Amino acid sequence: MADQPHRIVVVGGGAGGLELVTRLGDKLGRRGKAHVTLIDKRATHLWKPLLHEVAAGSMDLGMHEIDYLAQAHWHHFTFRVGGLVGIDRGRRTARVAPTWDDEGRQVTPEREFPYDTLVIAIGSTTNDFSTRGVKAHAIPLDMPDQAERFHMRLVNAMMRAHSQTEPLRPEQLQVAIIGAGATGTELAAELHKTTRQLVAYGLDRIDPDKDIRIHLIEAAPRILPALPERLSEAALKLLEGLNVHVHTEARVTEVTATGVELANGVFIPAELVVWAAGIKAPDLLKDIAGLETNALNQLVVRQTLQTTRDDAIFAFGDCAACPWPGHKTPVPPRAQAAHQQATHLAKQLRRRVAGMPVKDWHYRDFGSLVSLGQYTTIGNLMGKLVGGNLFVEGLIAGLMYKSLYKMHQYALHGGTKVALDTLARLITRRTEPVVKLH
Numbered sequence: 001m002a003d004q005p006h007r008i009v010v011v012g013g014g015a016g017g018l019e020l021v022t023r024l025g026d027k028l029g030r031r032g033k034a035h036v037t038l039i040d041k042r043a044t045h046l047w048k049p050l051l052h053e054v055a056a057g058s059m060d061l062g063m064h065e066i067d068y069l070a071q072a073h074w075h076h077f078t079f080r081v082g083g084l085v086g087i088d089r090g091r092r093t094a095r096v097a098p099t100w101d102d103e104g105r106q107v108t109p110e111r112e113f114p115y116d117t118l119v120i121a122i123g124s125t126t127n128d129f130s131t132r133g134v135k136a137h138a139i140p141l142d143m144p145d146q147a148e149r150f151h152m153r154l155v156n157a158m159m160r161a162h163s164q165t166e167p168l169r170p171e172q173l174q175v176a177i178i179g180a181g182a183t184g185t186e187l188a189a190e191l192h193k194t195t196r197q198l199v200a201y202g203l204d205r206i207d208p209d210k211d212i213r214i215h216l217i218e219a220a221p222r223i224l225p226a227l228p229e230r231l232s233e234a235a236l237k238l239l240e241g242l243n244v245h246v247h248t249e250a251r252v253t254e255v256t257a258t259g260v261e262l263a264n265g266v267f268i269p270a271e272l273v274v275w276a277a278g279i280k281a282p283d284l285l286k287d288i289a290g291l292e293t294n295a296l297n298q299l300v301v302r303q304t305l306q307t308t309r310d311d312a313i314f315a316f317g318d319c320a321a322c323p324w325p326g327h328k329t330p331v332p333p334r335a336q337a338a339h340q341q342a343t344h345l346a347k348q349l350r351r352r353v354a355g356m357p358v359k360d361w362h363y364r365d366f367g368s369l370v371s372l373g374q375y376t377t378i379g380n381l382m383g384k385l386v387g388g389n390l391f392v393e394g395l396i397a398g399l400m401y402k403s404l405y406k407m408h409q410y411a412l413h414g415g416t417k418v419a420l421d422t423l424a425r426l427i428t429r430r431t432e433p434v435v436k437l438h
Contacts (some may be wrong), residue, residue: 179277
């Protein structure tokens with residue numbers, strides 16, 4: 001009797017997870033050398049760096065989602081819906097929660113999936129640091145439905161303000177973005193553009209310069225604190241030119257229904273609050289199956305991306321803490337890191353299936369890019385090709401930023417489909433409003 005194919009189970013269909021199963025399906029699943037299964041609690045995938053555009057309304061979610069079942073059919077892996085709830089390391093099974101529809105009817109039961117190799121890539125969630133009122137009054141941008149929820153609240157708030165006869169309340173049409181990392185900074189610039197476009201579609205009783213105010217709040221001494229200071233200064237200058245109110249060294253102590261309370265006693269009125277300050281791995285990973293985790297619930301892994309206590313379990317992306325030789329901190333939670341790890345694991349898991357040892361992974365920092373909507377893109381490039389650290393801005397930086405998404409699409413679909421899809425979007429954009437209106 002022939003040996004059964006090696007069972008590879010990947011939990012999490014984010015940028016890294018979906019790239020990994022696509023590569024493994026094409027290389028191993030197609031040839032019957034391994035049975036590759038992707039598990040995710042959602043039915044569709046969206047590249048996470050696009051969430052701020054969905055929230056602002058400059059991107060239609062439905063135009064950019066990828067259906068996991070279709071991707072699995074095209075690339076020779078299996079997709080099963082459900083959220084991870086447990087791991088039995090002795091029996092080598094992953095337990096997945098049941099799923100339910102919007103009417104409360106069960107769609108799939110609780111199930112167990114046996115594995116020979118388990119890869120955990122479930123990403124991260126917003127860290128609210130137990131701040132009062134965040135869960136009740138602020139919207140994080142971890143998932144597409146949260147981004148859509150914020151956009152609908154924004155559209156409704158503007159329609160409400162346009163139709164009312166009484167003066168605006170202090171918090172009306174005020175937006176507070178807590179956390180001035182890449183997501184918060186990009187969202188602030190994108191909202192400046194889309195709110196004015198919404199007004200242009202007939203909400204003429206709103207004066208965007210007078211009535212709409214965007215606050216960007218950061219506890220650190222400067223915005224974009226994880227990036228080079230020159231990027232921070234350039235972004236701050238542009239945001240101030242857009243009349244975005246930037247508050248640094250401003251720690252939030254409470255979020256209420258009408259605004260944000262700061263530790264220095266200042267109250268910022270705002271009916272729309274986005275929490276984008278800090279990340280952590282999902283709580284379910286804390287001490288899961290006896291695996292080692294850190295204070296942010298991230299699974300601690302070795303350079304091979306194998307967990308420290310089980311060689312059959314790998315973890316990568318934002319949910320993993322991987323050593324970064326020469327640095328005091330682990331590899332930073334960036335999309336480029338997840339992409340590099342997925343590419344590395346796709347090769348190393350093929351070695352593992354063939355009975356060969358897996359090799360170490362080493363992070364290569366190529367720099368950072370921050371898109372400030374239609375206004376500009378700024379960034380720094382790092383590496384031998386540019387001679388160390390090169391500051392870029394404007395058109396070239398914008399094209400490079402857009403190429404990051406194209407690289408992700410290329411990894412999932414190949415060059416022909418990406419080229420055709422790009423052409424189709426250029427055509428359809430001429431027949432659609434430039435901002436989503438519902």
